[in-house]
Every structure is written in structure tokens, then in C-alpha cells.
Amino acid sequence: MLGYKPLTKSIDFIFADPPYNLSGKNYLTCKNGKVAICNKGEWDEIEDIHKFNRQWLESCIRVLADDGTIWISGTLHNHPSVGVLLKKLGLWIINDIIWYKPNAAPLLQGNRFAPSTELIWLASKSKKYFFNYELARELNGGKQMRNLWTLSATRHLTIHPTEKPESLMQRIISIGSKEGNTVLDPFMGSGTTGVVAKQLGRNFIGIEIDQSYFDIATQRIDNAVREPSLFVPSQSKSNARHCQLSLS
Numbered sequence: 001m002l003g004y005k006p007l008t009k010s011i012d013f014i015f016a017d018p019p020y021n022l023s024g025k026n027y028l029t030c031k032n033g034k035v036a037i038c039n040k041g042e043w044d045e046i047e048d049i050h051k052f053n054r055q056w057l058e059s060c061i062r063v064l065a066d067d068g069t070i071w072i073s074g075t076l077h078n079h080p081s082v083g084v085l086l087k088k089l090g091l092w093i094i095n096d097i098i099w100y101k102p103n104a105a106p107l108l109q110g111n112r113f114a115p116s117t118e119l120i121w122l123a124s125k126s127k128k129y130f131f132n133y134e135l136a137r138e139l140n141g142g143k144q145m146r147n148l149w150t151l152s153a154t155r156h157l158t159i160h161p162t163e164k165p166e167s168l169m170q171r172i173i174s175i176g177s178k179e180g181n182t183v184l185d186p187f188m189g190s191g192t193t194g195v196v197a198k199q200l201g202r203n204f205i206g207i208e209i210d211q212s213y214f215d216i217a218t219q220r221i222d223n224a225v226r227e228p229s230l231f232v233p234s235q236s237k238s239n240a241r242h243c244q245l246s247l248s
């Protein structure tokens, strides 16, 4: 959002899917069944990834409410940097979620394990934060939800190279926020977070540097509709609560 500066502590929930810094000649991928240099776009080639991560994380911390949470996705290319910064900047790391993609692209080089996971950091500013534990359990068939999530990568709906599946965002936003909350995505891309925020009745602020992606996201969000039955089982609605950790 150009020229818009959210107020300090005005955001209930942040999902950040930042550049992973995995593009460039040192990173190979599988494209149409062949080995190719990974190229997500210029935005993914960052000289000093740690400095970049620090800058946007500091801004997110400024706007996040005291009982809000921030969820940050990544791979081995950026998650060590983000993890160190979360600690350094005084955040409380609640979980590291491993998103396992059983249908991830195969590895053609034959020199390592086939990458098929992403890591999602979940952190807060204080030990009292909103987390819909009951809903998580309900979504998991009545059993405690673990931090290993098996969710297939889905066919992209837009031309954006790193579009997240709506199913992943539905789980994250429904567990991490309440109806009427304000959700921020500082790296909006194709707008998946905004689409799901709207489906779930949350307010949404998205930031995106690339005008063409911004336009795609805006159109996608405009077309999204509220889906009242999505992830609102009757019981968990009343049981949604703040979690207060007793450990220091």
C-alpha cells in the first residue's frame, strides 16, 4: 500500500512470505523436467539478506499488537537469519511449523535429499497471544494438532512464481486470528493472504513492491467472497481464547 503507514500496535496478525533469496546461479531447480537456474525474479536476489530481514521485521514488530502473532515462511536459504533475528529482536518463538509437501518437485541433480518442506516461524511480542487451539484440534479430527503439516502444493491460480496455496493460508489465518481482526501481509505477491482474510471475515492490509503483482492481488481480492462456513465449527467459535504461558 503506497504511502500508507499502519499505526503502532494496530495489527492483530501478520503473515510474511518474504523473498527466500534462493534465486541466482548458485541455486538450481527442476523446470519442465530439466535442471535450471532458479529465478523467481529480481526481487528474490538480495545482497545482504540478514540486513533486509532485520529492516522489515523491525517494521512488523512496531505495528504488531501486544497479543498478536507473526507467522513467517521460509526455507533453509533464509530461515536461519529470520530465527536469529526473532531472538535478537526480543520476540517469543512459539513454534516452528514444518510444512511438508508430498508432491514437491523431484530433485534431478542426485546429490542431496529432495527438498520438500518449508518452515514457518510463529512468534509473538508477549507470552499472552491469540491462538485458537480448539479450532486447531477440531481441524485435526479432535486430536492435538502437531507442528508437522502435510499439505500438497496446489496448481497456481496466477502467474506469480511463489503463490501460496489457499488451503495453507486458511489454516494459518483461522487459527491465528479472529473475525474482524486486521491481517497484514508485507509481501503480498499474488494476494493469497488477502483472499483468505476476506473469505474468513478479517480486514486486510497488503504491501507489494511490484505493480503487476499488486494489480493481480487487488483483482483477486476484489473477486473473493466471504465464506461463512469455512473453518468456523460451532464449538471452537466459543472456545477461541488467548493463550497465556505459565513458563518464563
Ligand SMILES: C[S@@+](CC[C@H](N)C(=O)[O-])C[C@H]1O[C@@H](n2cnc3c(N)ncnc32)[C@H](O)[C@@H]1O
Pocket: 017, 018, 019, 020, 043, 160, 162, 163, 164, 165, 186, 187, 188, 189, 190, 191, 192, 193, 207, 208, 209, 210, 213
Ligand atoms: C514470496 S513472494 C509472496 C507470495 C505470496 N505469498 C503469494 O501467495 O502470492 C514475495 C513478494 O514480495 C515482493 N517484494 C519483494 N521485496 C519487497 C519489498 N521490499 N516490499 C514489498 N514487497 C516486496 C515480491 O515482489 C514478491 O511478490
